[in-house]
Amino acid sequence: DTEVTQTPKHLVMGMTNKKSLKCEQHMGHRAMYWYKQKAKKPPELMFVYSYEKLSINESVPSRFSPECPNSSLLNLHLHALQPEDSALYLCASSQGTGATSYEQYFGPGTRLTVT
Amino acid sequence: GNSVTQMEGPVTLSEEAFLTINCTYTATGYPSLFWYVQYPGEGLQLLLKATKADDKGSNKGFEATYRKETTSFHLEKGSVQVSDSAVYFCALRKIGGFKTIFGAGTRLFVKA
Numbered sequence: 001d002t003e004v005t006q007t008p009k010h011l012v013m014g015m016t017n018k019k020s021l022k023c024e025q026h027m028g029h030r031a032m033y034w035y036k037q038k039a040k041k042p043p044e045l046m047f048v049y050s051y052e053k054l055s056i057n058e059s060v061p062s063r064f065s066p067e068c069p070n071s072s073l074l075n076l077h078l079h080a081l082q083p084e085d086s087a088l089y090l091c092a093s094s095q096g097t098g099a100t101s102y103e104q105y106f107g108p109g110t111r112l113t114v115t
Numbered sequence: 116g117n118s119v120t121q122m123e124g125p126v127t128l129s130e131e132a133f134l135t136i137n138c139t140y141t142a143t144g145y146p147s148l149f150w151y152v153q154y155p156g157e158g159l160q161l162l163l164k165a166t167k168a169d170d171k172g173s174n175k176g177f178e179a180t181y182r183k184e185t186t187s188f189h190l191e192k193g194s195v196q197v198s199d200s201a202v203y204f205c206a207l208r209k210i211g212g213f214k215t216i217f218g219a220g221t222r223l224f225v226k227a
Contacts (some may be wrong), residue, residue, distance in 0.1 A: 004158075028136035030184050042204055042217035045158065048191070056213050097213045103149060104215060 003027075004107035006091050021110045023074040023091030031097045032074040034066055034102065035090040042091055049074060050097050071115045081114045088112075090095060117142045121218035128195055129226050136190040136221045138179075138205035146207040148172075148181050148188040149215070153202045162190075162203070180218050195225045 004025045013019050023032065031050045035043035046057035049068040057066075063085075065077040088111055092104040104106055122137040141150065147166045151159040161174030168183035177192045188205060205218040 006158075040220070040222075042220050045214055048213045050213070092159075102208070103161045103164055104159075106151075106160065108158045 004091055004093055004105050006089075006110050008107070008110060010111045010113075012115060013078065013081065014115055015083075017081075018079045020078065020079070021076040021089055021091075021112075023076075023107055025105070026104065027093065027095075028070055028071075029093035029095055029105070030071060031094045031102070032068060033092040033094075034064075034074070034076050034099040035092065036063055037088040037090055037109070047076075048097070055097070056093035078112075081112075083114050086114045087114055117146070117207065117209060117213075117216050119205050119207055119216050119218035121203075121221050122217075123221070124202075125222040127224045127226065129167045130197055131194045132225075134190070134192040134199070134206075134223070136203055138188045138190065138218060138225070139204075140186050140207050142186075142189065142207055142209060142216075144210055146185075146209045148179070148189050149206040149208070150179055150188070151204040151206060151217075153204065155201070159204065160173055178199070197225045197227050198225060200225045215220070 002098045007022045026086045034046040037043045047066045052068045067075040088109045091107040094102040094104045123152045149164045150162040152160045152162045163174040165172040165181035171180045179190045202220045202222045204220045
């Protein structure tokens, strides 16, 4: 099984709402990632978890709060977002982070619209 | 710093035409190189990879060779199909790096 699943597929939320994005993988991967992708742009790294610990936060605003409850699950909690946060949010996983050859497996993404 | 430069798109081809998408990189050391493909409305899928100089990655008729002397990893396919229409991202990953560095992406349209 080389699948990364993400829920929900689409999400519309107001600027005062609180919502969460979920990501799951069962490949035994020890690194998981959140990316943000705007239209016609490459993915931008937001967070990296390695062995369930936050390893990288790319200066992401605190209205985005990641959580890694266990090695298979990754959440992204959203609160008080701005319209410019509307984007495709991609989750990815890889076997680890130590070797260059570890490719990333991406989920299908959550299309987020902030109204 | 580390960077990846891809040819600007969109690239428009007729079915069965030959495809080349150019990719060059800047990195210290010996990164691994990747091509990812993103179909409309979907996430990224790994298309192929190469981990050392002169390696050739191949998958689904696509090929790319890791050329250290020219710091390039050009994507080629001998005969494209309409179903190949997508955005293609060249990327690199360095030793000990948590990050994958992506190029800007090249959109490919294939006409029947």
